[in-house]
Amino acid sequence: MELRIALIGFGVVGQGFVRILAQQEEWLKEQGWDVKLVAVSDIQKGSVYNPDGLNIDTLLNLMLNEKTIAGYPDGVIGFDGTKTISESNANLVVEASWSNLETGEPALSYARRAIEMSKHIVLTNKGPPVLALCELKKLAQDNSVELRYEGTVLSGTPAINLGQLNLSQSGLRGFRGILNGTSNFILTLMEEGQDYDAALKRAQDEGYAEADPTADVDGHDAQGKVVILTNSLLNADIRLSEVHCEGIRGMSKDDIESARKEGKRWKLIASAERIDDGTIIASVKPEKLSLNHPLASVMGATNSITFSTEYLGDVTITGPGAGAFPTGYAIFTDILDIIRCIK
Amino acid sequence: MELRIALIGFGVVGQGFVRILAQQEEWLKEQGWDVKLVAVSDIQKGSVYNPDGLNIDTLLNLMLNEKTIAGYPDGVIGFDGTKTISESNANLVVEASWSNLETGEPALSYARRAIEMSKHIVLTNKGPPVLALCELKKLAQDNSVELRYEGTVLSGTPAINLGQLNLSQSGLRGFRGILNGTSNFILTLMEEGQDYDAALKRAQDEGYAEADPTADVDGHDAQGKVVILTNSLLNADIRLSEVHCEGIRGMSKDDIESARKEGKRWKLIASAERIDDGTIIASVKPEKLSLNHPLASVMGATNSITFSTEYLGDVTITGPGAGAFPTGYAIFTDILDIIRCIK
Numbered sequence: 001m002e003l004r005i006a007l008i009g010f011g012v013v014g015q016g017f018v019r020i021l022a023q024q025e026e027w028l029k030e031q032g033w034d035v036k037l038v039a040v041s042d043i044q045k046g047s048v049y050n051p052d053g054l055n056i057d058t059l060l061n062l063m064l065n066e067k068t069i070a071g072y073p074d075g076v077i078g079f080d081g082t083k084t085i086s087e088s089n090a091n092l093v094v095e096a097s098w099s100n101l102e103t104g105e106p107a108l109s110y111a112r113r114a115i116e117m118s119k120h121i122v123l124t125n126k127g128p129p130v131l132a133l134c135e136l137k138k139l140a141q142d143n144s145v146e147l148r149y150e151g152t153v154l155s156g157t158p159a160i161n162l163g164q165l166n167l168s169q170s171g172l173r174g175f176r177g178i179l180n181g182t183s184n185f186i187l188t189l190m191e192e193g194q195d196y197d198a199a200l201k202r203a204q205d206e207g208y209a210e211a212d213p214t215a216d217v218d219g220h221d222a223q224g225k226v227v228i229l230t231n232s233l234l235n236a237d238i239r240l241s242e243v244h245c246e247g248i249r250g251m252s253k254d255d256i257e258s259a260r261k262e263g264k265r266w267k268l269i270a271s272a273e274r275i276d277d278g279t280i281i282a283s284v285k286p287e288k289l290s291l292n293h294p295l296a297s298v299m300g301a302t303n304s305i306t307f308s309t310e311y312l313g314d315v316t317i318t319g320p321g322a323g324a325f326p327t328g329y330a331i332f333t334d335i336l337d338i339i340r341c342i343k
Numbered sequence: 344m345e346l347r348i349a350l351i352g353f354g355v356v357g358q359g360f361v362r363i364l365a366q367q368e369e370w371l372k373e374q375g376w377d378v379k380l381v382a383v384s385d386i387q388k389g390s391v392y393n394p395d396g397l398n399i400d401t402l403l404n405l406m407l408n409e410k411t412i413a414g415y416p417d418g419v420i421g422f423d424g425t426k427t428i429s430e431s432n433a434n435l436v437v438e439a440s441w442s443n444l445e446t447g448e449p450a451l452s453y454a455r456r457a458i459e460m461s462k463h464i465v466l467t468n469k470g471p472p473v474l475a476l477c478e479l480k481k482l483a484q485d486n487s488v489e490l491r492y493e494g495t496v497l498s499g500t501p502a503i504n505l506g507q508l509n510l511s512q513s514g515l516r517g518f519r520g521i522l523n524g525t526s527n528f529i530l531t532l533m534e535e536g537q538d539y540d541a542a543l544k545r546a547q548d549e550g551y552a553e554a555d556p557t558a559d560v561d562g563h564d565a566q567g568k569v570v571i572l573t574n575s576l577l578n579a580d581i582r583l584s585e586v587h588c589e590g591i592r593g594m595s596k597d598d599i600e601s602a603r604k605e606g607k608r609w610k611l612i613a614s615a616e617r618i619d620d621g622t623i624i625a626s627v628k629p630e631k632l633s634l635n636h637p638l639a640s641v642m643g644a645t646n647s648i649t650f651s652t653e654y655l656g657d658v659t660i661t662g663p664g665a666g667a668f669p670t671g672y673a674i675f676t677d678i679l680d681i682i683r684c685i686k
Contacts, residue, residue, distance in 0.1 A: 020654065024512055156655050158509035165508065166501040169367055169679065170672060294661055297640040311363065311672040312499050312663055318637055319658035329513060329654040336512065 009097030016324030046070035099127025151330030157319030171310025174273030181301035349433035352440030359667030389413035442470025494673030500662030514653025517616030524644035
């Protein structure tokens, strides 16, 4: 079986993914799977397409030395994302560019285009699954292609796949989790005695928080992840506006200290539950957890989700929620799962 | 596709499994899968075989009212385990009887017989995979059948499947975990101020510990699970005797108290790691963990494993490690995985 991949977006995540792809080349061959990268397109770093496959070492060396892949020696250059999807011979598109949480663009258009051209699609941006998961699933079904998006929630820590494969028939009722590493990193520093502003500044200095930290500290990043998990695992079709959202902005040292005196710790908890009448209750908000609560000891930028199930009670998974290799690995496992489904 | 199941062993786990099977009947039909229970054989509770399928409600009512299934109205009664495997029309055998960790019997003979008769096999007893995993895997391959044993480690909490599916290419180097719920329950009571003897007695009263608690408190149960995980996930073939083993017997209130003064907590940690020269270092022993360590907040009878990987760093899963429904669900997910592989 031959899989020809077009990668849209060659930033940190895209480069993490191709490194893993190169490292797993031998193993893929041993499985009898012919997986090659045929196109890379990035709005800033240039693009290149070769129907016979690209050399990943050459691409990474170009990035290292020239910060662009436009000088790749043996391929068609200059295709934008849409042209790469439409005109390359790829049969699988990895979307690792960027997206706006209000419109989902440009990732959403890339996803629709890929599916309409009967190409399998792996997404790493929250935009498309937050705004249009049900539409994309139906489109994928109608076009007989596979759609995966594991990297949009906990990067490569199994979350959607854990829920959809291992826990699918466990009687899943809901989940509670720490889905935003930046705000958890800030709360961890505050536990160590820093105030909010100093903790935020350090999160920015260390690359966890953006210059505008709104999406993280006001809870919107976690809110989007709640929509994706809820619509993927709880057989629902909720929208962002249906998830109550409060962030950690404005939390004070006094808040931290008074929780400590009760033997508790503040965490930004994202949750959703299907209640008895069938409706979904979903929220992101700071909660005081007892120190013995499984989520209370999740520190730093680590993420965690507790799934509540009928047969198993609570099952919790904890791991990284971001990063080049973790998100690159999410893409890689999505591709392996697609191979297993289509072969 | 028709799956005809023979169940060997109708104790707590076997009954938990058939309850789940009955509850999932509609869903299985919706998937287009014809899954029926054709035989149950238990050395104490009797046995019954009907090639067209058994009624699960009738079986459970018989157990409730008569403590035996020998009075089942419509089937062949009296087959022992071996005869059930050999002479029923089952094409999948669930082994949920019992086994001796020194010989693996009778479960090991049942497993070999099922595979030699070209029947898929799901195991819930540690004996066979601890003593003969590589042999059974090869036998299964030679006979073109599937072998699964998720329930032998953390019951239905994804452990082997998590390692073999989701984390298979993550660069797994080793694992550390709390793999024995009874000893963790005892340590939790000791954290609350009880001494070892009182905590053990309560574990026995509540059904967590056997009258002879040796397998749990001396670490042998966890030692067997280390062998299964190591040989399943780290491409190894180690034996029980290669896993250094110390239990929690003899721990004192002073031990607990002195750890507390250091901001730490004792846990019985089971671990294995492939070190740089390729050898495996594996052990079960009490370790003092910092309270911020992810395994330190795993309390009561809950189990947990932290997998150390190259691409993701640490990924931890926490959930139940025993029980009728959790282990029944492990069997059910193993069967679903077999269906996905063979269809």
